[in-house]
Amino acid sequence: MNEYFRLINFILLSLAMGYNANACESSCFFDGKGTGSGTSCRKPNYGKLNFNIQNCNGTYSCEVCYKITCCDNKCEKTNQDCKKKCKNKNMEKRVELWMTPQNHSDNLDSVACADNKIYVTAKSEHMIHIYDARNGVPLGKFGGKGNEFGQFNRPNGIATMDNLLFVTERDNSRVQVFSLPNCSYVCTFGEDTLVRPYGIFTCKINGYYLIYVTDDGKAKKSENDNARRIVVFIMDEEMNQIDPKKFEISDEFGVGEFGKLESIYGDLESYTLLIADEKSNELKLYSMDGKSLNKKISSEFFSQGDPEGVWFFKKDGRSYWLAVEQRRKKTTIFHLFDAKTLNHLRSFSGIYTKNTDGICINETDNGLVLYAVNDDQAVTAFSLDFL
Numbered sequence: 001m002n003e004y005f006r007l008i009n010f011i012l013l014s015l016a017m018g019y020n021a022n023a024c025e026s027s028c029f030f031d032g033k034g035t036g037s038g039t040s041c042r043k044p045n046y047g048k049l050n051f052n053i054q055n056c057n058g059t060y061s062c063e064v065c066y067k068i069t070c071c072d073n074k075c076e077k078t079n080q081d082c083k084k085k086c087k088n089k090n091m092e093k094r095v096e097l098w099m100t101p102q103n104h105s106d107n108l109d110s111v112a113c114a115d116n117k118i119y120v121t122a123k124s125e126h127m128i129h130i131y132d133a134r135n136g137v138p139l140g141k142f143g144g145k146g147n148e149f150g151q152f153n154r155p156n157g158i159a160t161m162d163n164l165l166f167v168t169e170r171d172n173s174r175v176q177v178f179s180l181p182n183c184s185y186v187c188t189f190g191e192d193t194l195v196r197p198y199g200i201f202t203c204k205i206n207g208y209y210l211i212y213v214t215d216d217g218k219a220k221k222s223e224n225d226n227a228r229r230i231v232v233f234i235m236d237e238e239m240n241q242i243d244p245k246k247f248e249i250s251d252e253f254g255v256g257e258f259g260k261l262e263s264i265y266g267d268l269e270s271y272t273l274l275i276a277d278e279k280s281n282e283l284k285l286y287s288m289d290g291k292s293l294n295k296k297i298s299s300e301f302f303s304q305g306d307p308e309g310v311w312f313f314k315k316d317g318r319s320y321w322l323a324v325e326q327r328r329k330k331t332t333i334f335h336l337f338d339a340k341t342l343n344h345l346r347s348f349s350g351i352y353t354k355n356t357d358g359i360c361i362n363e364t365d366n367g368l369v370l371y372a373v374n375d376d377q378a379v380t381a382f383s384l385d386f387l
Contacts, residue, residue, distance in 0.1 A: 091333070092348040097369070097381040099352060100136040104377040110199070110309075110358030111371050111379060114160040114180055118360070118371050120379055121155040121167065128155065128167065128183070131379060133362060133369070142183050147172050150185045156262075157200035158358075161209065164239075168197040168213055175200065175213060177239060187239045193231055198262040201273070203288075208242065209235045210288070212249075212273065214261040228258040230275065232290070249273075249290040263358070267312045267319065267339055274321055276307040283307055283323055285342075297342055301325065301335050309359035312339060315368055315387055320345075322370070324356050332356040332372065336387070353380045 107124035113133060120129045127143035143152045157168040164186065165178040173194045177186040190197065195217035202211050211233040230249040235241050259279020266273045271288045274297075281299035286292055297307075305327040313320055319339035324332055331349040338345055355375040361384070362369055368384040 092346065094348050094350055094382055094386070096350045096352055097383055098136045099374060099381075100131050100379045101138060102374075102378040104375070107376050108357075108373050108379065109156055109376070110158045111360045111373060112158040112160045112165065113360045113362035113371065114163075114165070116364070117181070118362075118379065119158055119160070119165060120373070121158050121358075123154045123156060123170075126152040126155065128152075128158070128165075130183075133364060133371070133381075134366070136379065136381065149176070149188060152176075156198050157213070159200045159202045159211075161202040161204060164202075166200055166202055166211060168194075168200050170196050170198060173197065175211065175233075189233060189235075189241060190231070197231075199264045199276075201264045201266050203266055203268055205268075207237060209233075209237070209239075211235065212264055212266065214264050214275070216261050228261055230261070230264065230273075230286075230290075247290060249286060263308055263310050263324075265310045265312055267321075269319060270339070274310045274312070274323075276310055276323070278306045278308070281307055283310065283321075295342065297321075297323065297337060301344060304330070304333070308357050309372070311359055311361050313361045313368070315384065320387075322359070322361065324359055324372070326356055328355050330354060334359075334370070334372075350380060350382060353382075 105124060106122040106129070108129070109121045109123050112119045116133045117139065118131050118133045120131070122129055122141070125141075126145035127141045129141045130139040131137065132139055143150065143155070145151065145153060147153060152167065152169050153171040154169060155167050156170045157166075159166045160180070163180045165180055165183065167176050167178070168174075169176065172191075173196065174188050174191045175194070175197065176188050178184060179186050190213065194213060194215050197213045197215050199214040200211065202209060204210070213231050213233070215231050216228055232247050232249065233241060258275075259277050261275065262278060263276040264273060266288060272293065273286045273288055275284045275286060277284055281302040283297035284292070285295040301323075302325050305325045308324040308326040310324070311322045313322065321337040321339050321342075323335045323337065325335060326332060331351070331354045333347050333349050335347050336345045337343065350372075353372050353374045356372045357376070359370060359372045362371070366383070368387075370382040370384055372380050372382070374380045
C-alpha cells in the first residue's frame, strides 16, 4: 500500500513540476486554481503563495519562483506579526524543477555531477545510481555489496574530477576510483589508513590530485586523539600515490576539536576548505595545507538542524558557499554565504525537499542547477538562476 501511495505522489509531483511543456500555461500547479502570472494560490500548510510564472526550461519542466509571505511554512494574521515571530526573515520558497523516482530503501546519501549525469551513493543498496542531470530520468546503477573491486560496503561520499569518479566506503574503509563515462574500475587506496571514511573533496593542482577524505575514526572508539580527522592523499595523473603519500588535518589549531565529520568542500581560488562539524553545528574554514584559519560559520545558522552538504560555486563573477541545514521532518534550508567575507546572504527551501545529506551544483544548458538528496530516497533539482 505504501508503494501505491508513493507512486501516486510521484505522478502528481511530475504533473505539478510540468514534465509536459504545455503545463507552463497554468499558473497554479498545486491545486489548479487560477490562471495567469501573479495569481494567488492556496495550498494547505504552505499559506498564501504568490506565483510568478517564467518560461519553460526545455520540454521537461517549468520554473516557478515565489516568496512566501512568512517563513518556515507558517503564516500569521498580519505581515507585522509574521516578522516578529519569524526567526529566518530572509527565507524564500523555491519550487523544485523535478524529482527522481523515490525508493526509501536505497538510503541515498551524496551526489556528484559530471557532464549531463549525476551519480548518487545508495548506502543500504551498496550501489551507485546514475540519473540524467537534465530531467532526473534513471540511467542505471552499478556495484553491489562486497569487498571486491567494483563492489561496495556502505558507499558514502562521492566526487568527480576530470574523467574520474571517487567513492568512499565507510565499512570497507577505502576509496575506489572509476573512469567515466563507463564506470570501469581504476584503483583502490586508503585501506591501510582510513577507519570510517565519509565525505570527499577532490581537486587538481600542478598536475597532481589532492583527495581530502573526512574520517570519523572515533566512531570505532579509537584510542587515537586525532581519530576524527581529514586524511589527504596525493596522487599523480596515473593514480599512483606519491611521497608524501598523505598528510592529516586534525582540529588542533584553536577552533576546537572536531566533533562529527562528514561533508567537506574546497575553494581553489583561495585554497581553503569548508568542513561541516555536526557536533558543534559549525562550518570550519581551513587552508588546503591543513592549517586552521580560525574562521567559522556560526551554529546560529543551524539552529533547527545539522550542517550537512557544502559546496563552492561562482556566478556572475561572485563566489559563494552554499550549505545545507538538514531538518529531519521539515523542508531542508539552504544557506548562501559570500565566500570571501562569510557573510550570510539569503536562505531558501523547496516544497518537497527535506532531510538532505549531500548536494552538488553544476552548470547545465538551462543554467546553474543545484541537486539535493531528498529524505534518503530521491534527488531533486533547483534552478539557481534567481541568484
